[in-house]
Amino acid sequence: MNRFATLKSLLEQRRVFKLVCGAGNEDPEEVRRLSMIYTLAGAIIHDVSANTDIVKAAAKGIDDAYALADNFKININIRPYINVSIGIKGDPHIRKAYIITEKCIGCGSCADVCRQEAIIKKGEWLVEEYRCIGCGDCENVCPSSAIYFTFKKPDFKKILPECVDAGCEIMELHGVSEDDEAVMNDWLLLNEIITDNFISVCLDRSLLSNKHLIQRIKKMYDITGERMIVQADGVPMSGEGDDFNTTLQAVACADIVIKSGIPVIVLISGGTNSKSGILAKQCGVNAHGISVGSYARKIVRPFIKNENFMYDKDLIKKSIEIAQHLVKSNMDALNG
Ligand code: SF4
Ligand code: SF4
Numbered sequence: 001m002n003r004f005a006t007l008k009s010l011l012e013q014r015r016v017f018k019l020v021c022g023a024g025n026e027d028p029e030e031v032r033r034l035s036m037i038y039t040l041a042g043a044i045i046h047d048v049s050a051n052t053d054i055v056k057a058a059a060k061g062i063d064d065a066y067a068l069a070d071n072f073k074i075n076i077n078i079r080p081y082i083n084v085s086i087g088i089k090g091d092p093h094i095r096k097a098y099i100i101t102e103k104c105i106g107c108g109s110c111a112d113v114c115r116q117e118a119i120i121k122k123g124e125w126l127v128e129e130y131r132c133i134g135c136g137d138c139e140n141v142c143p144s145s146a147i148y149f150t151f152k153k154p155d156f157k158k159i160l161p162e163c164v165d166a167g168c169e170i171m172e173l174h175g176v177s178e179d180d181e182a183v184m185n186d187w188l189l190l191n192e193i194i195t196d197n198f199i200s201v202c203l204d205r206s207l208l209s210n211k212h213l214i215q216r217i218k219k220m221y222d223i224t225g226e227r228m229i230v231q232a233d234g235v236p237m238s239g240e241g242d243d244f245n246t247t248l249q250a251v252a253c254a255d256i257v258i259k260s261g262i263p264v265i266v267l268i269s270g271g272t273n274s275k276s277g278i279l280a281k282q283c284g285v286n287a288h289g290i291s292v293g294s295y296a297r298k299i300v301r302p303f304i305k306n307e308n309f310m311y312d313k314d315l316i317k318k319s320i321e322i323a324q325h326l327v328k329s330n331m332d333a334l335n336g
Contacts, residue, residue, distance in 0.1 A: 002196075003081070003169060003197060004196055004197045004198070004227070006078060007044070007045075007081060007170075007197070007198060008198075008226070010044055010078070011229075011265050011288040011289060012288070013335060014286070014287070014288055014289065014331075014334040014335040015044070015289070015331055015334075015335060016044045016045060016267070016288060016289030016290075017038075017042060017043045017044060017045075017289060017290055017291075017292070017327045017330060017331055018043065018044065018045040018046075018047055018083070018267060018269075018289060018290070018291035018292070019034060019035070019038040019043040019045070019046050019047065019291075019292065019293075019296055020047040020269070020291050020292060020293030020296065021034050021035070021046065021047060021048045021049070021054075021058070021293075021297070022048075022049065022093075022116075022133040022293060022297070023047070023048075023049055023050075023085035023086075023087060023093040023094050023133070023172075023174060024049060024093060024094055024095070024096060024132060024133040024134045025048070025049055025054070025116070025131070025133050026049050026051055026053075026054055026129075026130040026131070027116075027130055027131050028053055028054055028056075028057035029057070030131075030304065031048055031049075031054050031057040031058050031061065032057040032058070032060050032061040032064070033061060033300075033304040033309060033310070034046075034061065034296075034297065034300070034304065035048075035057070035058040035059075035060075035061025035062050035064075035065070035080070036061040036062070036064040036065045036068070036316075037061075037065075037300055037303075037304070037316070037319045037320055037323050038080075038296065038323055038327070039061065039062050039065035039066075039076060039080050040065045040068065040069065040072060040074050040076070040320045040323075040324075041320055041323035041324040041326070041327045042324065042327045042328070042331070043080055043323075043327060044078060044080055044081065044289075045080060045081045045082075045083050045170070045289075045291075046058050046061075046062070046080050046081070046082050046083065047083045047084075047085055047172065047291065047293075048082060048083070048084055048085070049084065049085065050084040050085060050086045050154070050156070050159055050160060050163055050171075051084075051159070051163075052159070052162045052163055052165075052166045055082055055084060055163050055166040055167050055168050056166050056167065058082050058167070059082060059166065059167040062079065062080055062082075064310075066079075068316065071313070072316075072317065072320060074320075081169045081170050081197075082167050082168045082169060082170075083168065083169070083170045083171060083172055083200065084160070084163045084168045084171055084172070085171075085172040085173075085174055085202070086156055086160070086171070086172070086173055086174065086186065086190075087173070087174035087175075087176075088153075088173070088174070088175060088177050088179070088182050088183060088186055089151050089153065089177065089182075090151075090176060090177040090178075090179075090207075091174040091175070091176040091177060092134050092135070092136060092176070092236050092237065093133070093134060093174045093176075093202070093236060093237070094134065094151065094174060095134040095149040095150065095151050096127070096129050096132045096134060096149065096150050096151075096152075097118075097119075097127045097132050097134065097136075097138055097139065097147055097148070097149055098126075098127050098129075098147075098148055098149070098150060099119075099124075099125055099126055099127060099146050099147060099148075100146045100147075100148060101124050101146075103144050103145060103146035104124065104125055104144065104146040105143065105144050105146075106124075106125060107143060108121070108125065109141045109142065109143065110125065110137075110138035110141060110142055110147060111125065111138075112141075113137045113138060113140075113141050114137060114138055115133075115135065115137065115240065115294065115297075115298065116131045116132060116133055116135075117131065117305075118131035118132045118133075119138060133237065134149065134237075135237040135294075136149075136237075156186070156189060157189065160189075160190075160193050161193060164193065164194075169194075169197050170194060170197050170198045170199065170200065171190045171193065171194050171199055171200070172199070172200035172201065172202055172229075172231065173186050173187055173190055173199075173200070173201050173202070174202045175187070175201050175202065175203055175216070176202075176203065176204055176206060176207055176208075176233075176236070177207065178207050178208070178212075180216065180219075183216065184219065184220075187199075187201065187220055187223065187224075188223065191223055191224055194227075197227065198227050198228070198229050198265070199224055199227055199228060199229070200228070200229035200230070200231050200267070201216075201217070201220055201228070201229070201230055201231065202231040202233050202269065203216065203217070203230065203231070203232065203233060203253075204232075204233035204234065204235070204236060204253060204270055205253060205256075206235075206236075210256050213256065213257070214256070214257070214260045214262070217230055217257060217260065217262055217264060218260075218262055221262050221263075221264055226263075228264050228265065229264070229265040229266075229267060229288075230257050230264050230265065230266050230267070231267045231269045231291055232250065232253040232254040232256070232257045232266055232267065232268060232269065232270075232287075233250065233253060233269050233270030234247065234248065234249030234250030234251070234252065234253050234268075234269070234270040234271040234272075235249050235250070235270050235271045236270045237270070237293065237294050238270065238271040238294070240294050240295060240298050241273065241295075242273040242274055242275060242295060243273070243275060244275050244278075244279050246271050246273055246275075247268075247271050247272055247273055247275050247276040247279055248271070248279070249270070249271055250268045250269060250270045250271040250272050250276060251268060251276065251279050251280045251283055251285050253268075253270070254266050254267075254268045254280065254285050254287045255283065255285045258285060258286065258287070265288045265289075266287045266288055267287060267288060267289045267290065267291045268280060268285075268287045268289075268290050268291065269290075269291035269292075269293070272290055272291060272292045272293075272295065272330075273292065273295040273326075274295070274325065274326050274329045274330065275329075276290050276292070276330055277290055277329060277330035277331065277332070277333030277334045278329070278333040280333070280334065281333045281334065281336065286334075287334065289334070290330040290331075290334065292326065292330070295326070296323070296326060299322050299323070299326060300319045300322060300323055303315045303316075303318060303319035303322075304319065
């Protein structure tokens with residue numbers, strides 16, 4: 001079986017757990033460690049920023065996992081697929097926060113809530129851009145409206161083929177925008193670059209009505225056919241909690257896509273956690289897989305932040321066990 005057929009089969013068996021490192025996460029060491037742990041925990045797709053250094057870091061993490069597998073008596077059946085994500089203007093996954101110094105009163109509240117530890121004080125408070133994932137938590141707590149966001153659109157025609165050369169096999173468009181033309185142009189570009197494997201679109205209902213969402217998916221499916229994945233996003237980057245309510249909108253969005261009858265592959269995302277597969281099963285939402293970002297990163301963060309992590313077998317073992325529980329709870333529920 002080729003790599004497309006292998007992934008298609010796993011999706012049809014509802015056995016795909018996707019680790020989301022963060023479309024805006026450009027911290028290579030963090031991505032390497034996440035990829036290593038979640039390869040050993042059974043993740044099939046690793047979603048990373050469209051940046052060749054980050055793709056290489058994910059590939060390195062996967063190689064690290066193979067080197068360690070015997071030590072932990074783990075059999076890695078299928079080498080994970082590296083997916084790169086691109087976004088269009090307006091999509092929260094690919095924006096970067098920055099602080100307007102003149103407005104900042106120095107309270108530090110933004111740093112307290114930043115899950116990426118991206119806000120530091122160097123005389124003034126500032127955002128380390130490479131760590132920022134655009135979640136907006138800092139903006140929500142800032143008492144003086146000092147947080148703003150930038151969006152830089154790279155030259156995807158140049159970068160994406162380089163990402164393929166670095167090891168990326170599948171691609172995703174974060175298409176949360178009302179601009180149908182811009183979204184479809186980027187979709188066509190991904191279809192030109194990836195011709196023999198899956199292409200995914202990540203959509204939520206923050207700007208699109210249910211009807212508009214389905215119309216867009218139908219147009220994309222007419223171009224991409226069986227190679228298309230819809231990542232049905234509930235509330236983007238909201239999944240740090242591990243309860244049913246946090247994951248409710250993610251399951252609901254997947255339900256709407258599945259009920260459309262378009263024969264597309266559907267992954268549940270955006271507010272996903274260890275309960276997502278269970279809620280989906282209870283609700284009769286037969287998605288093909290689960291993508292987990294914020295929660296997957298949060299549960300292993302205390303381990304991977306340790307400077308000795310890569311040399312400490314106990315830390316690695318504990319982080320794998322925690323990640324395995326997340327992967328297994330979702331996969332057992334989806335295909336049980
Ligand atoms: S809170 Fe979110 S948006 Fe703000 S700096 Fe941290 S990662 Fe970026
Ligand atoms: S929360 Fe706002 S005012 Fe406080 S340190 Fe951060 S940017 Fe400055």
